[in-house]
Amino acid sequence: MSRPGIRQVAARAGVAVGTVSAYLNHPDRVSAERARRIAEAIDELGFVPSSAGRQLRLGVSSLIGYLSPDVSNPHFSEIAQEVEYRAERLGMTVFFAHSHGDREREDAYLEAFEQRQVRGILVSSFQPIEARLAAMRDRGTPSVLVGRRARDELQPSVSIDDVSGGRQAGEHLIANGCRRLAFVGGPLPVQQVADRLEGVRSAAAAASVDAPEVIEVAERSIAVGRAVGAALAARSAAERPDGVFAANDVLALGLLQALVAGGVAVPGEVALVGYDDNEFAEASLIPLTSVRARHDDFGAAAVDLLFESIEHGASPRADGTAAQRVYEPELIVRESSRRAH
Amino acid sequence: MSRPGIRQVAARAGVAVGTVSAYLNHPDRVSAERARRIAEAIDELGFVPSSAGRQLRLGVSSLIGYLSPDVSNPHFSEIAQEVEYRAERLGMTVFFAHSHGDREREDAYLEAFEQRQVRGILVSSFQPIEARLAAMRDRGTPSVLVGRRARDELQPSVSIDDVSGGRQAGEHLIANGCRRLAFVGGPLPVQQVADRLEGVRSAAAAASVDAPEVIEVAERSIAVGRAVGAALAARSAAERPDGVFAANDVLALGLLQALVAGGVAVPGEVALVGYDDNEFAEASLIPLTSVRARHDDFGAAAVDLLFESIEHGASPRADGTAAQRVYEPELIVRESSRRAH
Structure with a gap:
């Protein structure tokens, strides 16, 4: 008999997995109505959240990298937080590096991540970087492009319309x-x-x-x-x-x-x-x-796509292309x- | 005959090394008067700045880590940027991790950095962490505590009064x-x-x-x-x-x-x-x-202290204690x- 997990809680409460994660980490960020439904689902299922610390120790070997332009724009630091919470829940730790929008820095840091054998990389970039990511993918390191729809149908991405x-x-x-x-x-x-x-x-x-x-x-x-x-x-x-x-x-x-x-x-x-x-x-x-952009879902979706590639390989869809999620902004x-x- | 470096430029211009670094990366951040003196010094010495990319490629094996509470507070993202610019000039790349002020996360990420064999670690923490840093030091990974004066006289730190x-x-x-x-x-x-x-x-x-x-x-x-x-x-x-x-x-x-x-x-x-x-x-x-806090000097000083420990070992002062720089705020x-x- 398997213990109920965060996915079961989400399904029972009728919310996204990321919302349960947000509730567990930052209950004040979740609307009162959702918080109530999640709390009820947790009670009903007897769900016991793992301590973040315990999951992190398990996850030391499951390191992922996030290369973003920089964090002086709060937009990126907010996505970074959601990425961390979601990754932690999946037992992964995250190292960040910043390119400051410079293509040479992007290459240098991607190389540094590969050398350090991260299991996958999230990349936010303002420039065409798809060829570089394809080469990395061929060498065994999957990635998800965050914030821009990839112009390579084999490249997973999460973006806003x-x-x-x-x-x-x-x-x-x-x-x-x-x-x-x-x-x-x-x-x-x-x-x-x-x-x-x-x-x-x-x-x-x-x-x-x-x-x-x-x-x-x-x-x-x-x-x-x-x-x-x-x-x-x-x-x-x-x-x-x-x-x-x-x-x-x-x-x-x-x-x-x-x-x-x-x-x-x-x-x-x-x-x-x-x-x-x-x-x-x-x-x-x-x-x-x-x-x-709906940050909660957005950062979590990027981690989920990366996790999928890490656990199950490139997992293309039926038509052979990669998943490219595009969010409708509000x-x-x-x-x-x-x-x- | 050695080519003039950034230190010579700084000395000739009568400014801190970090100011020259800021000038090279973000000229708009440097006062007009200082920019003029630096530009003159560069001309006089025939200094050729290395491209960031070239330095970064050299520096891939010189990875350092920066563990901070989080970057949603712009204070930390501003320090992070100064750390990056200074580290790059010294040929080092920086990976960031965020503890969110949680002691278990701090331990997990410090362990992840050690496992990834970073050459040194900058640490911003709101909690007593000196014993953990001392143990790391004994295992060969130096660190600098950033933002709080260390309560261990062997622990380098850079802080504000x-x-x-x-x-x-x-x-x-x-x-x-x-x-x-x-x-x-x-x-x-x-x-x-x-x-x-x-x-x-x-x-x-x-x-x-x-x-x-x-x-x-x-x-x-x-x-x-x-x-x-x-x-x-x-x-x-x-x-x-x-x-x-x-x-x-x-x-x-x-x-x-x-x-x-x-x-x-x-x-x-x-x-x-x-x-x-x-x-x-x-x-x-x-x-x-x-x-x-004077960010420019502050972040650069932290990197410089760490660099010193990496290059020359713990380098205690004459009285056997570590350097602990305390900045006067304004x-x-x-x-x-x-x-x-």
């Missing part, structure tokens, strides 16, 4: 009366950025609103957002966009500060939407509307874009 | 007219928290102001700061502190949002000071006064605490 996210942002701004849209983001060759721009463009076209002004930036940081915000504040009201969609929240937070400091009312004169829905966006004095509307009109 | 930081925060609030101080932080057994409280207490005592009210919290997060802020906003003005010192910036940002949302003017009715000076504190709509005054009175 960024075109849809951009479209939702654009539709929302237009519904709130904005007619002069701007998109702040870059570099434009980065797929995630290009997709978000494509989305907001399609929303404008569908509503017969002028195409958004594109303000391309070299880096998606608070400092850059602040510089763009100051430049926008210096424009005359007629020349200024009345709805701004930023490619991520840290850019948006910089924009918000500089616009308000420059005497521009948000959302009154400029409605503002970010992307990622990080916790600083929510905690801002003018809380920021943002497009949210617009979280807050004060920065909500206007009466 | 948190008592001084707390005192500066308290003196500043009192100088700005605050007479009913409160400290928000916890758990109180955490040394860094206890030291910051001791500092603000000593400032109050020295100024013959009532001892600060202590609002102990279980976790230093935005969500917890928000809950405390809502409770403070609900008090009558007479019962409410007029000067609040939060043990870190994420707590302070949550406090700020909930106070303002609750109709309490900041800094007018409550002056607010945080700790760490993370970039979100600076970018807040009411920019946050905060106590800053109060950065911004709008959240600046009042006319």
Whole structure:
């Protein structure tokens, strides 16, 4: 008779495995209703959660790596946490390395991971890296691309539909009366950025609103957002966009500060939407509307796909291709874009 | 004839090695004056910076580990970045692991690092971990404790004088007219928290102001700061502190949002000071006064101490003890605490 596991608890409670994991590690992150259902399922099944420590000791030989651009963007640190919780539950430990978006660093760290014989690697990258991952796969190290759909049908990936996210942002701004849209983001060759721009463009076209002004930036940081915000504040009201969609929240937070400091009312004169829905966006004095990837499921799904490849080999689907999960993002509307009109 | 290196550039420019490293990686982070002196020194010496990629390939066998509580607090992600830049310049690559403040996880990850034969480990911990680090040292893996002064004279550490930081925060609030101080932080057994409280207490005592009210919290997060802020906003003005010192910036940002949302003017009715000076504190709509550790030097110093132990063995000082660097923090005054009175 096998002891009930986290999967049985999830099934009984009617929630995702990741939600049970979140409940066990961070009960305050789970809605009261879900927490109640999970607690009931645990009682009914007599489920005994293993201590994290015990699982970790078992898991020392099951090391996985996560290579991400960097963690100064809270979006990545939030995904990192979900990855850790999920991996721990599966008895795996995680080492992190940061590429800072540099292709040479990516290669160096992937090599370091392989040399250290990790069992699999999660990779977030802004650049084409599929060929490198295919070579690693041939040498026996599976990987999952996180945050961008792989352009190699044999490469598993977990991503957000960024075109849809951009479209939702654009539709929302237009519904709130904005007619002069701007998109702040870059570099434009980065797929995630290009997709978000494509989305907001399609929303404008569908509503017969002028195409958004594109303000391309070299880096998606608070400092850059602040510089763009100051430049926008210096424009005359007629020349200024009345709805701004930023490619991520840290850019948006910089924009918000500089616009308000420059005497521009948000959302009154400029409605503002970010992307990622990080916790600083929510905690801002003018809380920021943002497009949210569902982090819980997202990080957990990446680990699950990797675990599958590690345990069962590449496990292609019936048609021979790898699993590529694409999540539909959700617009979280807050004060920065909500206007009466 | 040896080619000039980064140390020669630093000496010629009259700046720290870490500053040259910052200049090479992130020129925008270095003051214009320093950048000019470094650029001149590079010209004069004919210094050719190595590509990060080349150094990284050389450094694949020089792997170090950094175990920190987690990266959702931007304070740690900022230190992590400085550690990476400095380590790269020394030809070392860095793997990160996160303990989430859990002692069992700390042990599990330290063991994982040792098994993977890292050459040394940086450790940020809120708990006594010196005995574990001593045992590792005996087995041949040196470490540097980052963020807290080691209570073992053979253990190298790099830390901030948190008592001084707390005192500066308290003196500043009192100088700005605050007479009913409160400290928000916890758990109180955490040394860094206890030291910051001791500092603000000593400032109050020295100024013959009532001892600060202590609002102990279980976790230093935005969500917890928000809950405390809502409770403070609900008090009558007479019962409410007029000067609040939060043990870190994420707590302070949550406090700020909930106070303002609750109709309490900041800094007018409550002056607010945080700790760490993370970039979100600076970018807040009411920019946050905060106590800053000098990250650049701080992360670089930790790597340098570790490098010394790796290259030259434990290298105790003349009196047989290990190097323990303690940095003096600096109060950065911004709008959240600046009042006319």
